[in-house]
Amino acid sequence: MAEELIQVDLKGKEGAIRVRSKVSLWLKRGIPLLILAILALLPVFQIVEGTLNYWIHMLMYVFLYVIMSSSWNIIGGFAGYVSLGHNVFFALGAYFAGMLFLATRISPFISAPVAGLLAMGFGLLFGLIALRTRGSTFIISTIALVLLMAELFDNWKLTGGTNGLALPLIDLPGQFAKIPYYYYLLVVMVLCVVASYFIKHSKFGLALRAISQDETKAEVAGIPTRKYKILAFGLSGLFIGVAGAVWGSYLTYLRPSIFLTVSLGTSIVLNTILGGKGTIAGPVVGTAIMIAVNEFVVAKLGATELNIVVTGLILIFVLLFFPEGIVGSLKARNKLPSFLDWD
Amino acid sequence: MIQVIQILILGIALGGVYALMSSGMTLIFGVMRIVNLAHSAFIVLAAYLAFFVFKTFNIDPIVSMAFTMPVMFLVGVIYYRLLFASRADNPRFADITVLVTFATALVIEGILAFIFTGIYRSTTPTYAKTSINFGPFFIPQSQLYALIISIVLIVGLWMFMRYTRIGNAIRATMQNRNAAQVVGVNVTWISTLSFGIGLAMAGAAGSLLSFVFTFYPAKHIAWIGMIMCLVVLGGMGSLVGALVSSFLLATAAAYVNFYFGAAWSPITFYLSLFLILLFRPQGLFGKKVEG
Amino acid sequence: MGTLVVENVVAGYGSGPNILKGLSLTVESGKAYCIIGPNGAGKSTLIKVIAGLLKPREGKIFFKGEDITPLRADQVLQRGLCYVPSDRSLFPDMTVKENLRMGGFVMRDTRKVDERIDELFAQFPILKEKSSQMAKTLSGGQQQLAAIARAMVLKPEMIMLDEPSLGLSPKVVQQIFGTITTLRDQGLTILLVEQNARKGLQIADMGVVLDLGTNSFEAPACDVLNDPRIQELYLGKRHQAVAAEECK
Numbered sequence: 091m092a093e094e095l096i097q098v099d100l101k102g103k104e105g106a107i108r109v110r111s112k113v114s115l116w117l118k119r120g121i122p123l124l125i126l127a128i129l130a131l132l133p134v135f136q137i138v139e140g141t142l143n144y145w146i147h148m149l150m151y152v153f154l155y156v157i158m159s160s161s162w163n164i165i166g167g168f169a170g171y172v173s174l175g176h177n178v179f180f181a182l183g184a185y186f187a188g189m190l191f192l193a194t195r196i197s198p199f200i201s202a203p204v205a206g207l208l209a210m211g212f213g214l215l216f217g218l219i220a221l222r223t224r225g226s227t228f229i230i231s232t233i234a235l236v237l238l239m240a241e242l243f244d245n246w247k248l249t250g251g252t253n254g255l256a257l258p259l260i261d262l263p264g265q266f267a268k269i270p271y272y273y274y275l276l277v278v279m280v281l282c283v284v285a286s287y288f289i290k291h292s293k294f295g296l297a298l299r300a301i302s303q304d305e306t307k308a309e310v311a312g313i314p315t316r317k318y319k320i321l322a323f324g325l326s327g328l329f330i331g332v333a334g335a336v337w338g339s340y341l342t343y344l345r346p347s348i349f350l351t352v353s354l355g356t357s358i359v360l361n362t363i364l365g366g367k368g369t370i371a372g373p374v375v376g377t378a379i380m381i382a383v384n385e386f387v388v389a390k391l392g393a394t395e396l397n398i399v400v401t402g403l404i405l406i407f408v409l410l411f412f413p414e415g416i417v418g419s420l421k422a423r424n425k426l427p428s429f430l431d432w433d
Numbered sequence: 434m435i436q437v438i439q440i441l442i443l444g445i446a447l448g449g450v451y452a453l454m455s456s457g458m459t460l461i462f463g464v465m466r467i468v469n470l471a472h473s474a475f476i477v478l479a480a481y482l483a484f485f486v487f488k489t490f491n492i493d494p495i496v497s498m499a500f501t502m503p504v505m506f507l508v509g510v511i512y513y514r515l516l517f518a519s520r521a522d523n524p525r526f527a528d529i530t531v532l533v534t535f536a537t538a539l540v541i542e543g544i545l546a547f548i549f550t551g552i553y554r555s556t557t558p559t560y561a562k563t564s565i566n567f568g569p570f571f572i573p574q575s576q577l578y579a580l581i582i583s584i585v586l587i588v589g590l591w592m593f594m595r596y597t598r599i600g601n602a603i604r605a606t607m608q609n610r611n612a613a614q615v616v617g618v619n620v621t622w623i624s625t626l627s628f629g630i631g632l633a634m635a636g637a638a639g640s641l642l643s644f645v646f647t648f649y650p651a652k653h654i655a656w657i658g659m660i661m662c663l664v665v666l667g668g669m670g671s672l673v674g675a676l677v678s679s680f681l682l683a684t685a686a687a688y689v690n691f692y693f694g695a696a697w698s699p700i701t702f703y704l705s706l707f708l709i710l711l712f713r714p715q716g717l718f719g720k721k722v723e724g
Numbered sequence: 725m726g727t728l729v730v731e732n733v734v735a736g737y738g739s740g741p742n743i744l745k746g747l748s749l750t751v752e753s754g755k756a757y758c759i760i761g762p763n764g765a766g767k768s769t770l771i772k773v774i775a776g777l778l779k780p781r782e783g784k785i786f787f788k789g790e791d792i793t794p795l796r797a798d799q800v801l802q803r804g805l806c807y808v809p810s811d812r813s814l815f816p817d818m819t820v821k822e823n824l825r826m827g828g829f830v831m832r833d834t835r836k837v838d839e840r841i842d843e844l845f846a847q848f849p850i851l852k853e854k855s856s857q858m859a860k861t862l863s864g865g866q867q868q869l870a871a872i873a874r875a876m877v878l879k880p881e882m883i884m885l886d887e888p889s890l891g892l893s894p895k896v897v898q899q900i901f902g903t904i905t906t907l908r909d910q911g912l913t914i915l916l917v918e919q920n921a922r923k924g925l926q927i928a929d930m931g932v933v934l935d936l937g938t939n940s941f942e943a944p945a946c947d948v949l950n951d952p953r954i955q956e957l958y959l960g961k962r963h964q965a966v967a968a969e970e971c972k
Contacts, residue, residue: 172528174535219707223714225527226468227669230661231710233470237658238703245696352654356535363532395650399543405536409529410516522738598829605815605826612813614777616874617798617830 121429129276133269140265146272150340152381153275157333159362159373160282164326166359167367168295169319170302171221174355175232178216178239179209179327181349183334185243188255188344199274202335209331210324217323221316224305233352240350254345257338271340275333282329287370287432289325298322299368353398360405366415370432375416380404435569440691442572444684449580450641452679454656455663456587456672457634463607463670464627467517467530473656474538475632479505479639480554480648481545487556487643494556495578498640505636506629512537513628518621538653545650556643579641586637587676590630594672603627607670655699662702666709668719678717727753727913728774728805728882733783735766735773742781743769745938751882756904756914758924758945760954761934767917768810770934771884774915775807776800787882798830806875810887810917812867816860820851820870823859827874837877844873848903865896872903882913889920901927925949 129149136142162176183205187198198205220231243249260267289295297318300308309315338344357380365376380401387400412419420426458472469475482501483494492500516533520526555561560574594600606613606623614620642648663682667674682702690698709716728751735744743766751757759767772778774785776797784793787803795803814823821841828837845852851873854862862870868888875883885904889897897920905927908914918924925931931948933941941948948954 170528172532219711223710226462226466226531227665227710227714229528229531230468230665231706234658234661234703234706237654238700238707241696241700241703353539356539359532360536395543395546397543398539399547402536402539402543406516406533406540409533409536410520413525413529598834601822601826602829604818605829608815608817609813611809611811612815613826614797615775615807615809615813616826617801618826619796619798 115428118428118431122432126280133272136269137266143265143268146268148381148385150268150272150275152378153272153279154333154337155358155361155377155381156279156374157275157282157329158358159365159377160279160286160370161326161329162358163286163362163367163373164289164298165319165322166326167362167369167372168290168298168302169322171224171319171323172229172359173232173323173326174229174352174359175235176326176330176358177349177351177354178235179213179330180334180337180354181239181243181344181346182209182212182327183331184338184344184349185249185255185334186331187335188257188338189249191257191339192255198335198339199270202274202332205335206328206330206332209327209334213327214320214324217320221319221323232355236350236352236355240346243346243350249346250344252346254343254348257342257344259342260339268340271336274336278329278332278336283370283374283432285329286373290370290433294318294321302368353401356405357401360401360408363413363415364404364408366417366419366421369415369417369421371430372415372417375430379416436691439570440687441684442570443576444687445680446572446576446580447645447687448680448683449583450576450638450645451659451663451683452587452676453583453634453641454638455660455667455675455679456590457631457638458660459664459667459670459672459675460590460603460634461628461631462664463672464603465513465517465521465530465624466527467534467628468527468661468669469631470531470535470657470661471537471541471653472534472631472635473660474541474653475505475508475635476639476642476656477648477650477653478508478541478545479636480643481549481639482636483640483643484549484554484556487558493558494640494643495558495582498582498637501636501640502633503636505639506633509629509632510625512632513625517628518625521621521624538657542650542653549650551649551651553647553649554643555647558644561644575644579645582637582641586634590634591672599623599626659699659702662706665706665716668716671716671718674716674718727751727788728915729786730770730774731784731786733770733773733780733785735769735778735780735783737769737778744773744780746783747934747938749932749942751913751915752930753881753913754911755929756908756916756927756945757930757932758916758918758921758928759932759934760918760921760924760948765934767934768886771807771886771915771917774800774805774884777807801830801878801880804878804881805884806878806880806882807884808868808871808875808886808888810890812871814859814862814867814870814874817858819856819858820862821855823870824851824874824877827877831878840877840879844876848873863896864892865899868892868896868900869903872900872907876907880912882915883907884915884917886917887919888916889918889923897923921954922949 132142133146136146158176158180162173165171166173186205186208187201190196190201191198216235220228223231244252249255297308297313300311300313301315301319305315361376361380362373364380365374366372383400384397387397388394408415414422417426417430421431454476458469461467461469479501482504483497486492486497486500487494517530523529560578563574564571565574565577594604602613602618602623605618606620610620663678664675666682667678682705686698686701689701730747730749732746732748733744734742734746736742747770761767769778773780776792776795776799780793784791786792787805790803792800792803815826824841824844825837828840831837845855848869850866851870854866859867859870888900888904892900901923904914904916908927916924916928925945925948928945931943931945933948933954
């Protein structure tokens with residue numbers, strides 16, 4: 091009798107869940123797609139009205155940082171290896187495409203994927219050395235990489251030293267100048283987030299997550315941890331390299347003081363951790379919030395010095411009290427709105 | 434030949450200060466497994482303290498160490514208690530602390546830039562401008578003083594660790610935190626104290642650097658790069674290692690500076706870091722197991 | 725009234741589940757107790773709670789009539805209750821003598837500590853021989869001996885040993901248990917946690933079986949050793965092959 095009751099109860103619940111899951115599936119897929127559609131249509135308004143330059147620029151910032159954070163997530167979030175030096179890929183992509191353009195006039199739009207592959211190759215090579223270590227030593231080696239690269243690029247004649255390289259403006263009227271970059275970055279961003287989803291749910295991604303839980307056990311379980319870590323590190327450079335090529339051409343000047351600062355490498359990490367490392371939506375959410383906060387701080391307080399104070403304080407607060415980030419913490423409490431649950 | 438020896442003298446003089454800079458960081462890592470990426474930011478903070486006291490009250494930066502060291506000790510104690518003490522058992526402690534300390538460095542940098550702006554500063558006691566000559570060689574007076582004081586402080590730290598009850602407890606905690614607890618060492622208290630001592634060393638280093646180098650708020654980035662290389666090369670948590678690598682790299686960098694140009698001397702540090710990672714990831718004096 | 729009384733202790737790590745679930749235990753003065761039980765039964769957790777290294781969520785612990793539940797680890801040591809962890813937990817880069825000195829860390833009087841160390845060196849000549857060697861150079865058995873001696877520096881009334889036989893060869897295990905027997909004969913109260921249940925029970929007065937965080941069975945060691953259920957579960961014996969185990 092009691093068993094029957096429980097079964098009936100279960101059936102009722104299941105039914106309710108099924109109905110609710112249909113609605114939530116709609117919301118889950120619908121809201122992100124709607125946002126994406128708006129983003130895709132925004133430049134049309136820019137072409138017609140011409141008043142959205144600021145928004146286009148800000149959104150491009152978001153796209154760029156989402157690409158970087160989402161990529162970082164592959165090694166930092168899934169595998170648990172925190173790298174503070176991922177902007178090196180960004181710099182490599184930018185300098186490669188920029189120098190190639192100056193030498194051969196090949197558009198960065200065309201060379202960007204090659205820049206991505208180059209960055210990935212570099213990632214594999216660096217990973218071969220740095221991933222011999224774990225934990226703190228690994229993190230240190232990634233900071234040292236940024237500092238080393240900054241020194242090299244500062245002193246290298248070929249890259250223009252501290253003055254950097256100047257690239258020509260794109261040959262379009264000011265009103266439209268941003269639009270090709272905008273779409274390029276938008277597409278790369280979508281590809282990058284989708285790729286991160288597929289990586290996370292592949293066998294490879296599962297192995298990476300096992301490594302982040304307990305590397306020794308993962309190894310005992312037969313996962314070729316070293317190979318996978320290096321591959322993950324390389325992969326995480328791919329899209330950042332592409333974005334670097336595009337962004338360099340957009341900025342029209344390449345300088346170590348823009349691309350190779352430790353704080354840029356840190357903000358990639360901050361955005362991901364704020365959003366929720368290891369989650370798919372986390373880097374997107376974290377980036378959007380951080381860019382909004384930075385804009386607000388600079389606009390209201392006007393001082394860039396205070397900007398890094400705020401960045402630092404947010405990072406400390408999140409790390410100590412919400413190490414799982416926004417998406418991770420909400421999910422753990424079962425309060426994550428379904429449209430942000432992309433896993 | 435004279436040139437070669439002269440460079441060696443200057444290299445060794447700098448090595449002393451580097452050793453002081455890295456000793457605090459390595460102590461903090463050894464006891465708490467915290468990679469204190471804010472260490473150089475605290476050094477810069479102390480340099481500004483010395484600068485402020487020098488400008489306002491005209492107190493010599495060496496004299497004002499009697500002030501900067503205790504202040505930095507307190508800062509360390511409060512900082513550790515506030516942020517880290519309750520989290521020492523967290524399995525993700527190492528990752529979290531690296532990022533938290535780096536964020537702290539950014540906060541310090543921002544606040545210093547806000548108060549003192551980005552202008553290059555230094556304290557200028559009379560000895561900052563003169564050199565001592567002996568035969569064909571010379572050593573800047575400031576660097577000689579910095580070297581002597583650094584050595585005194587490092588030897589003092591070593592004796593403290595070796596011959597006092599509390600020093601023994603610190604060493605015990607570095608070697609085996611669990612065992613230290615078992616024999617009745619209050620590791621939370623020892624950790625707090627060690628963080629304080631580590632930052633007191635940073636305070637001393639800051640005071641000395643204030644008249645050896647120029648500094649500005651973002652200077653901590655270059656310095657942390659250097660200190661990290663020293664600490665990793667020596668073996669994380671090994672005081673002897675930090676000492677040896679400091680003198681080794683300072684001298685090497687001095688030669689590189691002379692023969693290849695100033696731009697290449699920081700690169701010496703980073704390259705040596707990657708070389709050691711390639712061939713001996715645990716560092717010169719480190720142990721194989723690493724967290 | 726026993727010398728150590730554990731009352732309804734509930735304990736676990738961090739925010740994890742309860743490992744001890746209302747465990748009670750009374751230890752009589754001067755006797756040797758052996759705690760056996762499957763992995764995860766909470767044997768080591770119990771010892772950590774008693775030693776003051778892990779605060780219980782509920783329940784109380786009394787030692788010689790005093791409530792020691794709120795005390796820190798160093799305060800528990802000062803009451804004469806010492807602990808030897810299962811991984812020996814020596815200080816690898818300190819000499820054997822320095823390790824023993826650390827054993828007397830909670831004693832302020834260093835001269836007394838040195839006197840105690842001399843007494844212990846007389847008792848364990850092998851440690852005296854190795855006194856200026858780094859602890860990491862000792863063999864497993866020597867390390868275990870050093871860990872026991874380190875706990876003995878405080879002249880405790882009661883000593884808790886967590887898996888002293890772990891990772892040691894049978895011959896060395898024999899020696900270590902010989903040492904423990906000597907300590908027992910000197911009148912020390914002993915609480916021993918042992919995977920090697922047979923060996924442990926053979927030298928104990930009382931056997932305690934822990935299961936799933938509660939005390940499921942407590943009896944004279946001899947009875948535990950010869951209990952058919954225990955034999956099947958923990959001693960790897962089948963019913964029919966019951967031969968009386970020799971015991972104390």
